[in-house]
Amino acid sequence: MTVDMNEFWVFGYGSLMWNPGFEFEERQAAHLFGFRRALCVRSWVHRGTEERPGLVLGLDRGGSCRGVAFRVALESREAVVDYLRERELVTHVYKERTLPATLGNGRRVTTLAYICDRAHHQFAGSLSVEEAAVTISSAIGKSGHNMDYVRNTLTHLRDMGIRDHWLEDVGRAAENLYAGAHA
Template identity: 50%
Template sequence: MSVERWVFGYGSLMWRPGFEFVERRPATLYGRRRAFCIYSVHHRGTYERPGLVLGLAPGGATRGAAYRIDEAAWPEVYAYLREREQPTETYVEASRPVRLAGGRDVETLVFLSDTAHPQWAGALSLERQAELISGATGLSGPNIDYLRDLVAHLAAEGVRDAGMESLLARVEAIVAQE
């Protein structure tokens, strides 16, 4: 019997995986929470004007999506994920169990926040997060678009994240004043 290959997404991988998969299921990762805890100097900011991107900070639980990958496609998918998720090595690759909708647990590849990396922002205040996100743009576009996409796609998945909704409201208020 072959080993099942799964990938867990909690941010843009939920709505823009960028790879072929056999199955996509709602899933929950326990022991980590979704947070804007990583300074972005590539996708959503620059070294001169960093933005913030999501990471999995210690504590809590995160609802996201698990993707089952065909074994034959795994090498290509894994190489793609390494290039996409690790441009500045801000994450630690790990194997962690997630609970799929329906109750089954599967091991997944997940990218955890590296709290020792220089881009680790840690627990920033809502105000500081909003300031960073409101004015940053990187190779993948404005940082606020990433936050808007996150809130919209979580809602489409039936996930209400009051913290992310509050952050978006604060960022939009800052942008409206500019």
């Protein structure tokens, strides 16, 4: 794949959609093929601790993922990559990749994306709705409660017209557990 050196795009599928943390010139709906959004990463920093890990999204192999692509000014590329590496590669459960994505207008671009490392000890694999909900309802990390992460992600997916039935089921089950624990 050739990389267009005249543009720099970042693909967001989880918290990057609603909290990119960097300035961008353009934001578009985007579709990435070959990877799917999955709640498959045990979070030891941002949404949990090593003693009580949370769960966050990763791009896992197979399927496709609808998300957001951000076009970043070329003069900001290095600073944005540094920021993203500090944010996403804290424990190296993600691998940095350049992947093709199709923008909402049909144009194909190369994006910087972070996929999960299935060999990493924080990879959670496939969890049941109940297992994921129990984890999410009680985990807290330096970026806040895991429940807030799931709520924000689901809100932004809904706003974009994206349905993720499994994540929606996890969110409902986690809300019930969270409400019961805080009643």
